[in-house]
Amino acid sequence: MAQQQLQAEMQAGQQPLPLHVAIIMDGNGRWAKARKLPRYMGHRAGVKAVRRIVEACRQRGIQALTLFAFSSENWRRPKVEVGLLMDLFVRTLKKEVSRLDRNNVRIQFIGDRTAFNPKLHAMMDAAEQQTTNNDGLTLVIAANYGGRWDLVEATRRLAARAVAGELSVDEIDSEMLGRELCNANLPEPDLFIRTGGEQRISNYLLWQLAYTELYFTDLLWPEFDAAAFDEALNSFASRQRRFGKTGDQVEQSRRA
Numbered sequence: 001m002a003q004q005q006l007q008a009e010m011q012a013g014q015q016p017l018p019l020h021v022a023i024i025m026d027g028n029g030r031w032a033k034a035r036k037l038p039r040y041m042g043h044r045a046g047v048k049a050v051r052r053i054v055e056a057c058r059q060r061g062i063q064a065l066t067l068f069a070f071s072s073e074n075w076r077r078p079k080v081e082v083g084l085l086m087d088l089f090v091r092t093l094k095k096e097v098s099r100l101d102r103n104n105v106r107i108q109f110i111g112d113r114t115a116f117n118p119k120l121h122a123m124m125d126a127a128e129q130q131t132t133n134n135d136g137l138t139l140v141i142a143a144n145y146g147g148r149w150d151l152v153e154a155t156r157r158l159a160a161r162a163v164a165g166e167l168s169v170d171e172i173d174s175e176m177l178g179r180e181l182c183n184a185n186l187p188e189p190d191l192f193i194r195t196g197g198e199q200r201i202s203n204y205l206l207w208q209l210a211y212t213e214l215y216f217t218d219l220l221w222p223e224f225d226a227a228a229f230d231e232a233l234n235s236f237a238s239r240q241r242r243f244g245k246t247g248d249q250v251e252q253s254r255r256a
């Protein structure tokens with residue numbers, strides 16, 4: 001569908017637009033291998049795709065985009081690749097933060113950033129501070145993030161408060177636990193996209209994806225562009241989200 005038409009339909013309220021999109025950007029290595037390039041070049045091409053999709057989100061008025069840049073399991077990759085990825089993160093932050101700031105993008109990081117080298121850690125803190133008052137797109141970068149880590153950290157904080165007598169165990173419910181998790185300041189993702197042909201969640205936002213619509217594409221991340229993103233948005237718009245209700249109930253409340 002032509003981009004303008006899609007935008008017009010979205011503005012007219014005919015196409016439900018996800019408020020929050022979460023993406024696993026998979027396939028950089030295979031993209032590079034197919035071109036007989038080192039894997040690192042695939043990650044560099046991946047940064048270009050990040051730029052395209054951030055821009056597409058801004059144009060379409062999406063509130064939040066969470067990108068899985070580095071999982072807690074990615075440390076198991078060859079040392080050289082991990083080092084090159086860290087260099088790429090540093091260079092990308094240096095190059096992009098001011099532009100994102102000018103475009104009213106708020107940057108947030110989720111994950112255990114203490115594991116990164118102090119320079120990168122400081123750059124992450126600075127990017128968040130610099131953009132904290134922006135109220136356009138919220139761009140969340142998941143770095144050294146894992147869904148199980150997120151749940152364990154939240155549980156530890158609640159347990160500590162219970163031990164300190166600030167909280168009774170019976171008070172703990174799903175809202176309270178949800179408020180302790182990463183991205184608690186954002187609506188839960190409406191749409192999850194994974195590129196690269198695998199159909200897995202891979203320890204991403206485990207709790208937050210409970211009611212999220214899942215979309216998988218064989219396109220490799222460096223190939224993912226605005227048109228491919230619109231296809232994912234169209235697929236999302238065509239689905240009926242029931243949140244446990246029947247289809248008839250959902251239709252009735254939509255008409256009411």
Ligand code: FPP
Nearest residue numbers: 025026027028029030031046047069089092
């Ligand atoms: C997965 O592809 C990709 C990664 C683990 C790294 C993703 C990082 C970027 C795109 C850079 C983004 C940078 C910022 C600052 C947002 P893969 O290497 O697993 O690909 P493969 O499955 O084909 O081997």
